Amino acid sequence: MYQHSILKTLCKEEDLILRDLARDFVNQEIMPVRQQIDDDEHHEIVTHVLQGLANLGFIKAIFPEKYGGSDIRSAVTMGLPLEEVARGDSGIAVALACTLWPFIPVVWWAHNQAVLDHFGPVFCGDDLKIGCFNMTEPGGSAGGGGCDIENPGMEGRKIRTVAKLDGNDWVLNGQKIWASNSGVADAYLMVCTTDPKLGDEGIALIYVPGDAKGLSFGKFERKAGMAADRNTTTYLENVRVPKEFRLSGPGEDAGLFHANLAVGRLASAAMSVGNAQGAFEAVLDFTGDRVVGKAAKAIRNHSVATCMLADMAIGIETARMTCLSGSYRFDHPDEYGAVHSLEQLSYASMAKVYAADMAVMVTNRGMELMGSYGYVRECNIEKYWRDCKIIQLWEGGAQLGRFDVCRPFWDLPL
Ligand SMILES: Cc1cc2nc3c(=O)[nH]c(=O)nc-3n(C[C@H](O)[C@H](O)[C@H](O)COP(=O)(O)OP(=O)(O)OC[C@H]3O[C@@H](n4cnc5c(N)ncnc54)[C@H](O)[C@@H]3O)c2cc1C
Known part of the structure; x- marks a missing residue:
């Protein structure tokens, strides 16, 4: 279930290179330790993993080249590796995304030289910065x-x-x-x-x-x-x-604040998709191995389970495309409205609300398909379920997010 061939048409080649870099890192460095992260009280594992992502250039990615960064100015480009990291561990993805989040408005739009000169060299250096x-x-x-x-x-x-x-x-x-x-x-x-x-x-x-x-x-x-x-x-x-x-x-900061809320919602959507993808892969493996019923068939070959898995796949792919289209709009303000416009916030919120609900549905159904095994740590799904719930609740929660979807279309007294 890793075709994603449409992305070759929708994204630039550099985007897919970054996505693949993140994917390889996740498979080698995060997947083997993801079950230990809940017990990593002093964040030794987390810091090691984040330093690895910094070494690959994911933190300095957005900063201008003059500080040592890669000058990436695209929600599409940043969303793809974020989805991958969340497939490994959503909390690591949050720590990474929220390291970049405060700097997006200054690097992409405000270009405040004093701020860039103070923080740019530090965040583009070799040591991990948060x-x-x-x-x-x-x-x-x-x-x-x-x-x-x-x-x-x-x-x-x-x-x-x-x-x-x-x-x-x-x-x-x-x-x-x-x-x-x-x-x-x-x-x-x-x-x-x-x-x-x-x-x-x-x-x-x-x-x-x-x-x-x-x-x-x-x-x-x-x-x-x-x-x-x-x-x-x-x-x-x-x-x-x-x-x-x-x-x-005055006034400009408010606009940049609203633009950064849209950034946060697009990132939340990408992380929800990654989280659900990780859970889905775990469920596919489990339901392919475990055999049940009179016919002694693998769970996923029982029609009731096949249909549940189909709904999960439909949800993930639909959310991925909604996230991608919201990100593409955000990257093209000349065509789709200023980054601080209510229209941009609306499409970003649509992606976040849909993707977060979808991740909760996928992890919940996934646990059903795995029975009691789904409830224990070793089987690799309950963590996805615990991690993704907060994405529904943060940045506006499920309700304000929905109001923001409607806000540009009629006056809301909310
Ligand atoms: C793990 C985690 C990470 C977080 N990360 C960050 C971060 O990086 N930066 C940061 O600043 N904050 C962060 N937050 C905070 C989070 O974004 C807020 O908690 C969230 O936006 C909503 O605030 P609240 O929980 O106080 O909900 P409330 O404002 O109390 O809302 C409760 C409910 O009411 C609904 N509601 C709100 N307004 C209206 C309205 N006008 N009409 C009807 N219903 C409404 C909401 O949708 C929600 O369902 C984080 C929180 C957590 C738990």
Whole structure:
């Protein structure tokens, strides 16, 4: 089930080379250790694997050549290897994707020289560096937090992490929760406001080095899955950074924020497809080997199982194509709308919502087909099931994601 021959027509040759590089790495370096990742308390395995991906150039990939990067500016190109990494381990894919996530807006669109000169050489160096896009905040009795931060209809009015200009510095105060790679990152992109009353004009995206004074963290969250990704509360107490570390400026930062949400949704779709593909391969193997029933046939040759496997294959392929078409649109804003437009967010959300639901369905049905074996670690599917559920829930959850699909087409009071 690894034909994908249509990709030869839809993608550039370089895209497929990168995809194959990631695929070989996954088969050799991730598959043999994926069952140990849940017990890798000190992240020794995870760090080793991420360093391997950095050595192959997947972290510096998006940075300009002048810093040692490969100048890749394409959601299609980055989505294919991400799908592969998620086939091996979705948590590793998240740690990788969220290292690039904070830098996409500065490298692809804002070209802020001070930020690029500060972080570019470090992230293109030989040592593994980690990034974090820190947007989510806790809610309060008056609402806010969670989805209200990223809901375009809220226009940044619920953001409570405040950035004030003091001389040549931004001074940041506030609290963030959940962000992937928080507590272990070398660079953070903080979603702030200069004044919530200003709405979108107040949104300020500000880069903060991981060792900045005034930055502190809580305990790592204990989660159902995604063990390779770390999440904690980030506290900002009078954190000072140079005023040049603001991504762009009033109004522009809001647009870049929305564009980066679309990037996150496309990446979430690619990871969901990879996760489901990995689970599907495990189920195909198992149901091909295990023989049941009067006729003593392999499970997958019983018609009820064949039809379930067909639905799984249809879901994976449909999600892969929806992800690819959303990514292609995003790579061609002249034809399909500006990267920060509600139309782009709509198609990216369509891909994320569909692919995440599909991965939950595939891993769930896969476990049914494997019976009790599906529930134990050795049989390689329950981890896919535990890992993929959060993709449905993060970045807008299942509901806000659906609203964002509809948002460009009619006025939503949401
Ligand atoms: C493992 C993990 C990784 C994460 N990574 C990151 C990261 O890298 N960066 C980051 O900033 N955050 C991250 N998050 C946080 C995550 O993106 C948010 O938790 C998520 O977007 C939603 O916020 P919430 O959970 O508070 O949900 P809530 O805002 O409380 O929403 C709960 C439910 O209400 C629905 N809802 C929301 N708004 C509306 C509305 N207007 N009308 C009707 N229904 C609505 C939602 O869809 C959802 O179903 C991560 C979380 C986890 C667990």
